[in-house]
Amino acid sequence: MSFGFVAFHYPAPEHVEAFLAECHQVAEAMRRQPGFESVGVWVTPDGDAVVTTGAFESEEAFLATADLAREMDATPDGLSDLEVRPREVHFLVSR
Helix, strand or coil: CCEEEEEEEEECHHHHHHHHHHHHHHHHHHHCCCCEEEEEEEECCCCCCEEEEEEECCHHHHHHHHHHHHHCCCCCCCCCCCEEEEEEEEEEECC
C-alpha cells in the first residue's frame, strides 16, 4: 500500500521564493531516498499557498524521508520562520 501526503503551506508574500527554494531542496533530497515514488511542488494561482505532494512505497519510507527533511531544518514541527499561518497536512493511503 502506497503512502502519500498533500501539504498546504502559507509563506508570507515576501518569502514565497525563499520558501519555494527550500521546498525544491527537500524534493531533491527525497528523490534519493529508498521507497520514494514521486514529489511535487505547486503554487496556487493566487500565490497564497505553496502545495507540496509526495508518494512513497510505504509509511515507513515516508517517515524516514520526513526525518531527513527535519534534519535539513526545512520542515520544522509547527510554523517555519517563512510561514504566516500553520501548514495543513493531509496523509493518504492507496487502496
